[in-house]
Amino acid sequence: MAKLILNRLSKSFGDGKPAVDDVSVTIREGGFLALLGPSGCGKTTVLRMIAGFEQPTDGAILLGERVLADAGSMVPPERRNMAMVFQSYALWPHMTVAENAGYPLKVRGISGERYRRKVADALATVRLESYAERRPSELSGGQRQRVALARCLVTEPDVVLLDEPLANLDRHLRQEMEETFREFHAMSGATMVYVTHDQSEAMALATDVAVMSEGKLLQIAPPAELYARPEGKLVGGLVGQGAILSVSLPDNAPRSMEWSQLQQVFTETDSTSAIGDILVRPQDVIHDADGIPCRVATILYEGERYALRLTLPDGQVLRAYSREPAAIGSLFPVVIRSAWRL
Numbered sequence: 079m080a081k082l083i084l085n086r087l088s089k090s091f092g093d094g095k096p097a098v099d100d101v102s103v104t105i106r107e108g109g110f111l112a113l114l115g116p117s118g119c120g121k122t123t124v125l126r127m128i129a130g131f132e133q134p135t136d137g138a139i140l141l142g143e144r145v146l147a148d149a150g151s152m153v154p155p156e157r158r159n160m161a162m163v164f165q166s167y168a169l170w171p172h173m174t175v176a177e178n179a180g181y182p183l184k185v186r187g188i189s190g191e192r193y194r195r196k197v198a199d200a201l202a203t204v205r206l207e208s209y210a211e212r213r214p215s216e217l218s219g220g221q222r223q224r225v226a227l228a229r230c231l232v233t234e235p236d237v238v239l240l241d242e243p244l245a246n247l248d249r250h251l252r253q254e255m256e257e258t259f260r261e262f263h264a265m266s267g268a269t270m271v272y273v274t275h276d277q278s279e280a281m282a283l284a285t286d287v288a289v290m291s292e293g294k295l296l297q298i299a300p301p302a303e304l305y306a307r308p309e310g311k312l313v314g315g316l317v318g319q320g321a322i323l324s325v326s327l328p329d330n331a332p333r334s335m336e337w338s339q340l341q342q343v344f345t346e347t348d349s350t351s352a353i354g355d356i357l358v359r360p361q362d363v364i365h366d367a368d369g370i371p372c373r374v375a376t377i378l379y380e381g382e383r384y385a386l387r388l389t390l391p392d393g394q395v396l397r398a399y400s401r402e403p404a405a406i407g408s409l410f411p412v413v414i415r416s417a418w419r420l
């Protein structure tokens with residue numbers, strides 16, 4: 079196994095804007111990368127190029143030193159030692175769970191004891207040993223997804239590619255499957271690339287998250303860093319809960335701002351300073367009689383707390399949490415403990 083490298087990768091489908099535009103990413107061996115972004119941003123096209131279903135128009139894909147694809151050459155999908163898991167599972171309905179899981183081995187001419195052992199190991203990894211003789215129609219959605227994972231494990235792939243694998247499952251099952259994916263990643267040791275438009279899924283699963291928009295890579299970072307230090311409005315708005323406020327900032331404003339600096343921003347409007355965006359997380363908005371005089375716009379009971387939308391004196395919207403209920407329209411002064419300049 080080796081690093082998977084996307085080097086200045088681009089893909090155009092004819093005229094118009096390229097679907098993937100100059101994307102460079104290095105995924106360490108055994109890493110788990112989530113490609114995150116809104117519909118149409120190019121993430122599936124990146125995955126399909128890694129799998130070998132599409133050829134790059136520019137740039138290259140390498141596994142270690144080996145060039146898998148560039149504009150002039152392509153290693154075919156079956157010679158990349160990769161496995162892909164689809165949203166639709168793509169299981170054979172007439173085969174049992176064990177036969178489905180073992181199918182890639184049959185294709186490769188592996189049989190006998192070796193075949194049985196590999197299938198049994200793969201089913202054990204996804205905890206489906208006792209379902210070996212069932213057919214896909216007799217399984218739940220989560221169990222079918224696990225068969226698809228087992229089928230991908232039997233070939234011991236270097237790289238596993240997952241295209242929105244949880245999109246068809248309900249919320250409860252998604253959480254359970256997130257656990258399965260984490261276990262699967264730990265046990266297989268494979269490098270994984272996971273496409274999703276769900277930020278919480280990406281943050282929960284991956285070791286690194288690459289955020290894409292309109293074919294371009296906006297930022298790549300481990301989840302905690304992406305949350306704490308997003309680059310730009312798009313990433314800031316996509317990752318975690320928060321409000322983006324447009325404020326006039328002093329020239330020397332640091333990226334991470336505290337109340338002592340923010341207080342000035344909200345009280346002194348200096349018409350000569352530049353307008354900039356700051357990201358404020360709801361947990362950093364604290365109810366305080368001496369704070370900015372906001373008003374409650376909406377309130378939503380979330381079980382353990384209330385989620386508030388507050389209106390700032392200039393009309394912009396801020397999010398906050400509160401343990402106490404508050405009346406809509408009432409005064410709710412707040413201190414902003416910290417904010418991140420985007």
Ligand SMILES: Nc1ncnc2c1ncn2[C@@H]1O[C@H](COP(=O)(O)OP(=O)(O)OP(=O)(O)O)[C@@H](O)[C@H]1O
Binds near residue numbers: 091115120275
């Ligand atoms: N085979 C194709 N021919 C022409 N255009 C394509 C083809 N495949 C993708 N595109 C275009 O490339 C762009 C990126 O598509 P892609 O499927 O990679 O996005 P995505 O981020 O995966 O979206 P989604 O989450 O909706 O699947 C889109 O504008 C799409 O219409």
